[in-house]
Amino acid sequence: MKLAEAAPTRRQKVELKEQAIMEAARDAFLENGYDGTRMADIARRAGIAEGTVYLYFRTKNDLMRAFIAGFWADLTEHAIIAVEGIDAPLAALSALATFHIETLIERFDIVQLTQSEPVHPKTSQQNREYMRTYVQVFDDIWRRGVDRCIFESETPLWLVRDIFFGTLEYSARTIKFHPERSAKLVVENLIMVIEQRHRALNAEPPQTIANSDAFLDRLETLVDRLEGVAGSQ
Amino acid sequence: MKLAEAAPTRRQKVELKEQAIMEAARDAFLENGYDGTRMADIARRAGIAEGTVYLYFRTKNDLMRAFIAGFWADLTEHAIIAVEGIDAPLAALSALATFHIETLIERFDIVQLTQSEPVHPKTSQQNREYMRTYVQVFDDIWRRGVDRCIFESETPLWLVRDIFFGTLEYSARTIKFHPERSAKLVVENLIMVIEQRHRALNAEPPQTIANSDAFLDRLETLVDRLEGVAGSQ
Amino acid sequence: MKLAEAAPTRRQKVELKEQAIMEAARDAFLENGYDGTRMADIARRAGIAEGTVYLYFRTKNDLMRAFIAGFWADLTEHAIIAVEGIDAPLAALSALATFHIETLIERFDIVQLTQSEPVHPKTSQQNREYMRTYVQVFDDIWRRGVDRCIFESETPLWLVRDIFFGTLEYSARTIKFHPERSAKLVVENLIMVIEQRHRALNAEPPQTIANSDAFLDRLETLVDRLEGVAGSQ
Amino acid sequence: MKLAEAAPTRRQKVELKEQAIMEAARDAFLENGYDGTRMADIARRAGIAEGTVYLYFRTKNDLMRAFIAGFWADLTEHAIIAVEGIDAPLAALSALATFHIETLIERFDIVQLTQSEPVHPKTSQQNREYMRTYVQVFDDIWRRGVDRCIFESETPLWLVRDIFFGTLEYSARTIKFHPERSAKLVVENLIMVIEQRHRALNAEPPQTIANSDAFLDRLETLVDRLEGVAGSQ
DNA sequence: GATGAATGAGAGTTCATTCAT
DNA sequence: CATGAATGAACTCTCATTCAT
Numbered sequence: 002m003k004l005a006e007a008a009p010t011r012r013q014k015v016e017l018k019e020q021a022i023m024e025a026a027r028d029a030f031l032e033n034g035y036d037g038t039r040m041a042d043i044a045r046r047a048g049i050a051e052g053t054v055y056l057y058f059r060t061k062n063d064l065m066r067a068f069i070a071g072f073w074a075d076l077t078e079h080a081i082i083a084v085e086g087i088d089a090p091l092a093a094l095s096a097l098a099t100f101h102i103e104t105l106i107e108r109f110d111i112v113q114l115t116q117s118e119p120v121h122p123k124t125s126q127q128n129r130e131y132m133r134t135y136v137q138v139f140d141d142i143w144r145r146g147v148d149r150c151i152f153e154s155e156t157p158l159w160l161v162r163d164i165f166f167g168t169l170e171y172s173a174r175t176i177k178f179h180p181e182r183s184a185k186l187v188v189e190n191l192i193m194v195i196e197q198r199h200r201a202l203n204a205e206p207p208q209t210i211a212n213s214d215a216f217l218d219r220l221e222t223l224v225d226r227l228e229g230v231a232g233s234q
Numbered sequence: 235m236k237l238a239e240a241a242p243t244r245r246q247k248v249e250l251k252e253q254a255i256m257e258a259a260r261d262a263f264l265e266n267g268y269d270g271t272r273m274a275d276i277a278r279r280a281g282i283a284e285g286t287v288y289l290y291f292r293t294k295n296d297l298m299r300a301f302i303a304g305f306w307a308d309l310t311e312h313a314i315i316a317v318e319g320i321d322a323p324l325a326a327l328s329a330l331a332t333f334h335i336e337t338l339i340e341r342f343d344i345v346q347l348t349q350s351e352p353v354h355p356k357t358s359q360q361n362r363e364y365m366r367t368y369v370q371v372f373d374d375i376w377r378r379g380v381d382r383c384i385f386e387s388e389t390p391l392w393l394v395r396d397i398f399f400g401t402l403e404y405s406a407r408t409i410k411f412h413p414e415r416s417a418k419l420v421v422e423n424l425i426m427v428i429e430q431r432h433r434a435l436n437a438e439p440p441q442t443i444a445n446s447d448a449f450l451d452r453l454e455t456l457v458d459r460l461e462g463v464a465g466s467q
Numbered sequence: 468m469k470l471a472e473a474a475p476t477r478r479q480k481v482e483l484k485e486q487a488i489m490e491a492a493r494d495a496f497l498e499n500g501y502d503g504t505r506m507a508d509i510a511r512r513a514g515i516a517e518g519t520v521y522l523y524f525r526t527k528n529d530l531m532r533a534f535i536a537g538f539w540a541d542l543t544e545h546a547i548i549a550v551e552g553i554d555a556p557l558a559a560l561s562a563l564a565t566f567h568i569e570t571l572i573e574r575f576d577i578v579q580l581t582q583s584e585p586v587h588p589k590t591s592q593q594n595r596e597y598m599r600t601y602v603q604v605f606d607d608i609w610r611r612g613v614d615r616c617i618f619e620s621e622t623p624l625w626l627v628r629d630i631f632f633g634t635l636e637y638s639a640r641t642i643k644f645h646p647e648r649s650a651k652l653v654v655e656n657l658i659m660v661i662e663q664r665h666r667a668l669n670a671e672p673p674q675t676i677a678n679s680d681a682f683l684d685r686l687e688t689l690v691d692r693l694e695g696v697a698g699s700q
Numbered sequence: 701m702k703l704a705e706a707a708p709t710r711r712q713k714v715e716l717k718e719q720a721i722m723e724a725a726r727d728a729f730l731e732n733g734y735d736g737t738r739m740a741d742i743a744r745r746a747g748i749a750e751g752t753v754y755l756y757f758r759t760k761n762d763l764m765r766a767f768i769a770g771f772w773a774d775l776t777e778h779a780i781i782a783v784e785g786i787d788a789p790l791a792a793l794s795a796l797a798t799f800h801i802e803t804l805i806e807r808f809d810i811v812q813l814t815q816s817e818p819v820h821p822k823t824s825q826q827n828r829e830y831m832r833t834y835v836q837v838f839d840d841i842w843r844r845g846v847d848r849c850i851f852e853s854e855t856p857l858w859l860v861r862d863i864f865f866g867t868l869e870y871s872a873r874t875i876k877f878h879p880e881r882s883a884k885l886v887v888e889n890l891i892m893v894i895e896q897r898h899r900a901l902n903a904e905p906p907q908t909i910a911n912s913d914a915f916l917d918r919l920e921t922l923v924d925r926l927e928g929v930a931g932s933q
Numbered sequence: 934g935a936t937g938a939a940t941g942a943g944a945g946t947t948c949a950t951t952c953a954t
Numbered sequence: 955c956a957t958g959a960a961t962g963a964a965c966t967c968t969c970a971t972t973c974a975t
Contacts, residue, residue: 036269163405171400502735629871637866
């Protein structure tokens with residue numbers, strides 16, 4: 002077995018250090034904000050010299066932008082993984098909501114940081130770009146649900162999306178300071194709201210699986226009894 | 235001789251200047267953020283000398299905190315006015331929602347500013363204090379509705395509150411960048427959601443059976459078994 | 468007698484400090500060159516805080532430019548004074564040459580400094596502007612001499628000017644390192660060259676024995692004596 | 701087997717690379733000045749790694765000094781070539797002047813550079829050394845001219861030399877910014893001045909007052925003698 | 934009370950030089 | 955020999971705060 006992994010290539014080494022710097026920067030930024038962070042601080046955390054940082058990121062600003070971009074890319078990637086393989090739209094939404102709120106509770110500071118920075122004229126525009134990519138995960142699920150007539154199609158997508166993410170973000174914030182509150186409850190409640198929207202708008206309330214299951218349970222019991230009658234004959 | 239209005243007392247003069255400084259600070263902070271604002275800038279806007287600012291506010295930080303406190307006091311005061319005299323809880327909520335989202339759209343920068351600044355360890359704690367006072371307006375209306383059995387009382391208050399404010403804040407943000415979207419629609423939709431919650435939890439949920447594959451599978455199985463029962467007779 | 472002078476006006480105080488900074492800067496620049504000089508150094512020499520320098524000069528560059536401008540203004544002013552009241556063009560040129568070479572010997576480093584600095588794109592252009600103003604002093608004298616037919620008018624002005632200033636500058640440099648050489652000699656020699664030019668180009672050399680009054684006086688005396696000799700025979 | 705040319709010796713290879721670096725340095729220094737040039741820039745221009753430069757030159761300063769030395773050596777060498785084979789002193793001076801002014805016009809930046817840099821305490825001393833060697837070319841011609849009685853020998857050599865080089869340098873500078881002016885004219889004019897000096901001092905003096913005085917002295921003596929004769933009669 | 938000139942610590946960034954590979 | 959990543963001292967400039975007037 003060749004030790005191909007033991008000796009990292011130059012490219013890998015560069016990326017490793019880049020990663021290390023970005024992590025140091027993230028920690029520093031989270032602790033003290035953008036303006037509150039000194040490059041010297043980042044360098045120290047990364048265990049390198051001040052000047053070295055500039056070999057990997059041209060300016061403090063670039064570092065911040067790279068960090069934000071990385072965060073969003075990561076977030077989106079993990080969101081996709083979180084809903085992967087879940088076919089049922091409602092279940093997928095539930096998984097996405099859970100992922101979202103948990104991530105936000107854990108890393109609420111990052112989100113705040115990514116939004117608070119008027120670091121650069123382009124940043125705000127950039128940020129919306131990232132967000133758009135991220136909410137795409139939601140949009141895809143929703144459209145799938147609409148196709149299958151599980152979600153109603155009257156309401157504009159953005160309205161539902163705003164409720165979805167707005168509630169989760171706000172709750173993440175409040176839960177952060179009221180740990181006794183349950184994120185699970187928030188998600189369930191949110192899913193319920195979405196279900197209700199559908200039912201309310203589709204005049205004839207569209208049977209949920211939950212209720213139908215109860216019905217089937219009763220039917221099963223009935224069949225059991227019939228079988229019992231038949232078998233005892 | 236009533237000169238009460240003609241000659242402002244010393245106290246009033248002090249407060250007047252304090253006010254002027256705070257307004258100058260607000261404008262500057264909103265335009266350039268906390269770190270982007272110079273004390274000299276604030277002084278210039280207030281039409282006074284740089285050193286004079288320090289006679290009214292001990293540090294730049296104090297000024298920021300005063301500004302934030304003022305903003306929240308103002309917000310709460312106006313919110314109370316907005317729902318004043320509206321008896322019907324749903325109508326009151328609607329009025330509050332409208333006030334909230336409109337204020338946020340107009341002054342989204344302020345909210346962001348009040349939240350983005352880790353100016354001082356105490357600030358974050360302080361901030362939640364302000365918020366608590368503010369959301370009290372919502373809570374009061376909600377409780378009144380619960381008393382009158384217009385809102386259901388099962389769901390924890392905070393859950394509804396999170397949906398309410400979370401959605402409004404998020405929508406305010408998105409509307410900021412998509413002016414074609416309607417704040418009115420957001421409010422209507424939100425109120426509808428709240429109504430539905432009540433109806434959903436109180437009324438008899440009208441389940442019909444039809445849709446789910448799983449349901450049909452199980453039903454088929456049962457029919458098969460019934461055939462078995464019938465065949466064995 | 469009012470002590471108007473004892474209490475400097477604000478304006479005067481500002482100018483005084485500005486002057487002090489510029490002198491500190493001049494010394495520092497002369498000692499270490501532009502790039503070799505730190506703002507901290509200038510501040511220390513001026514006996515003020517580093518930041519204070521920036522209240523008087525926006526950048527290090529501005530400081531340099533102000534210094535250069537001041538030097539040229541000074542130089543021109545003194546040159547004008549040096550030739551003031553000297554009517555005879557040749558004598559005026561001689562005075563100017565003496566002033567120029569002596570100034571350069573004393574302050575050769577400054578001249579070098581003013582020319583060596585590619586501090587700013589505009590600087591070089593600016594510098595030529597200053598120089599033009601300065602050499603104007605020469606040009607005026609020369610034209611006066613041409614009007615009076617003391618200087619010939621065939622040769623382009625710039626050619627004579629180049630000899631004049633070129634020689635003086637070069638000699639100033641060499642004398643700097645060979646103090647035994649005489650600046651006076653340089654000037655005399657230069658003036659002689661200029662005279663010769665005139666004579667050479669004005670075909671018939673103007674001086675024959677004829678002219679000088681002193682010569683004629685002595686000649687007359689001699690003739691008188693010869694008459695005496697003749698008379699006594 | 702003679703591979704002397706095919707395979708450069710180690711020594712040659714070293715010198716080749718040294719040469720390449722110095723050329724890169726020269727270009728960089730000329731373009732951006734000493735302080736404006738980065739070692740990385742020089743390395744890039746030379747097509748080698750940053751660290752490699754230090755294998756050939758101990759510091760940036762050394763590199764600068766080497767460059768200056770090279771420049772002067774080159775200049776002197778070419779000057780010698782320029783006057784080589786020209787026997788007539790005046791013609792040789794003319795050739796030297798032409799070479800000098802043309803070189804300076806073309807490479808005025810270099811001269812400025814070589815003189816502007818107080819790179820090192822020793823540099824200025826060094827520089828004069830180079831200059832001395834260079835002006836030797838002039839001195840040799842002049843002395844030859846003096847030997848042949850083409851140039852007068854009264855005036856100290858340095859005085860003529862200062863006029864010669866001073867004028868050429870100054871004119872080179874002005875021509876640089878006034879391209880319509882003719883370098884040829886400068887040279888012709890300068891040679892004429894030198895010729896005139898000789899004629900003025902050697903030829904039948906187109907009597908100046910100084911000479912007339914000598915004449916008077918002789919006349920006086922004569923009259924004295926006549927008086928003596930007359931008196932003794 | 935009001936002023937604004939003065940302060941000086943510290944920010945981000947650069948670059949000559951070193952040294953492990 | 956050659957490399958170029960790493961270093962860190964030093965740079966210019968900013969700005970919250972002070973204090974003599």
